[in-house]
Amino acid sequence: MASISWKTTWVFYILLSLLRLVSPVDAACECGYSVNSTSDPQHAVFTDLLESDFTKIKNFQDDTDWQPQVWELDPKAALGPYGRATRLESIIPNPAVNISVNSRGIYGGHSGLNLLVPKDYTVIKGEKYLIGAELDSTRNDMFYGTFRIGYRTTKWAGTCFGFYWYHDDKQEIDTELLSREINMTHTLLNLVLHTQVGGSNLEALPGTFEVAALPYNSSAEIHELRFDWTPQAITWYHDGQQVWTISNTTLFPQEAGHLVITHWSNGDPLWSGGPPEGNAALLLTYVKAYFNSSDLKRKEDHEVRCEAVGGIDDGGSGNDKVCEIPAQMGPPMYDGVAPQDLPYFFSNDLSRNATVNQTVYEDTKKKTNGNKMGGGSGTGNSAWGPAAQVSCFLWILFLVIMPMFTGSSFGQMMLS
Numbered sequence: 001m002a003s004i005s006w007k008t009t010w011v012f013y014i015l016l017s018l019l020r021l022v023s024p025v026d027a028a029c030e031c032g033y034s035v036n037s038t039s040d041p042q043h044a045v046f047t048d049l050l051e052s053d054f055t056k057i058k059n060f061q062d063d064t065d066w067q068p069q070v071w072e073l074d075p076k077a078a079l080g081p082y083g084r085a086t087r088l089e090s091i092i093p094n095p096a097v098n099i100s101v102n103s104r105g106i107y108g109g110h111s112g113l114n115l116l117v118p119k120d121y122t123v124i125k126g127e128k129y130l131i132g133a134e135l136d137s138t139r140n141d142m143f144y145g146t147f148r149i150g151y152r153t154t155k156w157a158g159t160c161f162g163f164y165w166y167h168d169d170k171q172e173i174d175t176e177l178l179s180r181e182i183n184m185t186h187t188l189l190n191l192v193l194h195t196q197v198g199g200s201n202l203e204a205l206p207g208t209f210e211v212a213a214l215p216y217n218s219s220a221e222i223h224e225l226r227f228d229w230t231p232q233a234i235t236w237y238h239d240g241q242q243v244w245t246i247s248n249t250t251l252f253p254q255e256a257g258h259l260v261i262t263h264w265s266n267g268d269p270l271w272s273g274g275p276p277e278g279n280a281a282l283l284l285t286y287v288k289a290y291f292n293s294s295d296l297k298r299k300e301d302h303e304v305r306c307e308a309v310g311g312i313d314d315g316g317s318g319n320d321k322v323c324e325i326p327a328q329m330g331p332p333m334y335d336g337v338a339p340q341d342l343p344y345f346f347s348n349d350l351s352r353n354a355t356v357n358q359t360v361y362e363d364t365k366k367k368t369n370g371n372k373m374g375g376g377s378g379t380g381n382s383a384w385g386p387a388a389q390v391s392c393f394l395w396i397l398f399l400v401i402m403p404m405f406t407g408s409s410f411g412q413m414m415l416s
């Protein structure tokens with residue numbers, strides 16, 4: 001009797017295992033991603049995900065989550081002795097040889113995406129310009145979210161690194177780091193909430209501008225800059241430590257927007273400083289954004305996906321319909337850590353199947369994670385217009401034509 005049930009159990013177990021081999025992995029996180037556990041009275045749930053692991057990106061055009069920008073502001077418009085221009089050539093991927101072994105990129109140095117401000121000016125139509133780079137998220141429907149970037153600034157004084165959420169000049173959650181404001185022991189972070197109620201871009205209202213001193217040289221290693229925007233608060237973090245928070249909600253943005261990453265200089269001694277004395281590369285290792293969408297189609301999709309597994313609220317039975325986003329405490333580590341201790345990405349954790357119907361850059365190649373959304377996901381009001389189209393064309397030109405002339409030595413040359 002005992003032996004029969006033992007055998008039955010084993011047959012059943014083996015059958016089950018075989019079944020698992022052919023059946024799809026259960027999904028997870030259908031109801032979203034949370035800051036803090038949902039059992040914590042203070043938590044926030046976000047429905048959508050945008051994760052870019054820049055240590056793995058070889059060809060930037062594969063990452064349809066970002067639109068590299070190409071534009072020019074003449075010296076007068078740029079408010080500096082120099083004009084500002086962004087170029088695709090200033091966006092230089094340096095993917096890891098093997099990130100589970102160490103951080104080294106194929107061009108040497110730390111792997112990641114470099115945004116370069118060359119030390120030499122460029123003459124355009126008879127005027128001097130400093131070249132930089134800008135990436136805008138394709139998604140333009142972000143309304144509330146937690147936005148995180150792994151970065152290492154340039155050691156060359158004279159550039160500005162901006163990481164911000166943007167609707168327009170009066171609805172913007174801004175973080176700017178000036179490389180001239182880095183010394184051996186400290187880095188200053190300029191935090192600004194651009195608001196609807198008075199105060200222009202340059203003269204922020206009291207209570208909407210803060211300069212935080214971080215106790216390290218941010219060009220020495222990778223750190224994580226983060227800001228969370230919920231209905232209750234806008235809070236900036238650095239390496240998981242809270243830096244500043246605004247809770248006067250009358251000042252908060254009212255419309256959806258997108259993410260921007262910039263690295264630039266216009267030679268203005270009062271802000272960016274520069275030109276930098278060396279080719280100044282800002283290194284980015286990732287962006288992770290978890291946010292709510294203003295797009296009706298996306299909202300509906302979340303509702304259907306979440307309802308199908310019983311809804312967002314089921315009395316905290318410990319299921320994984322809402323997944324807690326791991327908090328990055330301390331600097332993100334790449335060397336001398338086990339692969340499971342590298343920065344976490346739901347979209348890299350394929351066995352968990354935690355990004356069904358989310359945007360995942362690998363989808364264009366692998367199609368393993370459900371539907372890739374089209375650019376902009378029908379959110380209307382593209383903030384980029386002709387510039388984005390020009391940029392797209394130049395991008396193709398750059399990727400297809402340029403390598404014929406320069407090969408891989410281009411990145412090496414610029415990063416050395």
Ligand SMILES: *[C@@H]1O[C@H](CO)[C@@H](O)[C@H](O)[C@H]1NC(C)=O
Nearest residue numbers: 023024025026027353356368
């Ligand atoms: C992930 O889950 C979705 C939804 O349940 C399913 O359709 C898909 O096949 C799963 N993917 C894998 C790789 O198992």
Ligand SMILES: *[C@@H]1O[C@H](CO)[C@@H](O)[C@H](O)[C@H]1NC(C)=O
Nearest residue numbers: 035036040042043044228230
């Ligand atoms: C998460 O928890 C921390 C610590 O309790 C709190 O300061 C923070 O506001 C919480 N975040 C959210 C989005 O509720």
Ligand SMILES: *[C@@H]1O[C@H](CO)[C@@H](O)[C@H](O)[C@H]1NC(C)=O
Nearest residue numbers: 096097098099100101102339
């Ligand atoms: C990376 O290194 C690990 C550990 O040595 C190895 O198992 C893996 O196959 C390597 N991956 C690639 C793509 O070479």
Ligand SMILES: *[C@@H]1O[C@H](CO)[C@@H](O)[C@H](O)[C@H]1NC(C)=O
Nearest residue numbers: 155182183184185217219220
């Ligand atoms: C910060 O650290 C980098 C890398 O170690 C170094 O090159 C640079 O000189 C340091 N910056 C300052 C201002 O000490």
Ligand SMILES: *[C@@H]1O[C@H](CO)[C@@H](O)[C@H](O)[C@H]1NC(C)=O
Nearest residue numbers: 182183184185186187188213
């Ligand atoms: C470095 O910067 C911090 C923050 O601005 C400042 O308090 C400190 O005095 C500076 N150190 C040196 C050596 O200039």
Ligand SMILES: *[C@@H]1O[C@H](CO)[C@@H](O)[C@H](O)[C@H]1NC(C)=O
Nearest residue numbers: 044045046047144230231292
């Ligand atoms: C995001 O949207 C979901 C679904 O509508 C909602 O449950 C959640 O509270 C929203 N998050 C925030 C921070 O408002």
Ligand SMILES: *[C@@H]1O[C@H](CO)[C@@H](O)[C@H](O)[C@H]1NC(C)=O
Nearest residue numbers: 197205207247248249250251
């Ligand atoms: C919030 O900001 C508005 C606009 O500046 C101001 O009028 C109001 O007094 C502020 N509220 C608090 C509680 O500080």
Ligand SMILES: *[C@@H]1O[C@H](CO)[C@@H](O)[C@H](O)[C@H]1NC(C)=O
Nearest residue numbers: 301304305306356357370371
């Ligand atoms: C994914 O989205 C598509 C269309 O947006 C929808 O038809 C499908 O049911 C969704 N899948 C899941 C698992 O929610």
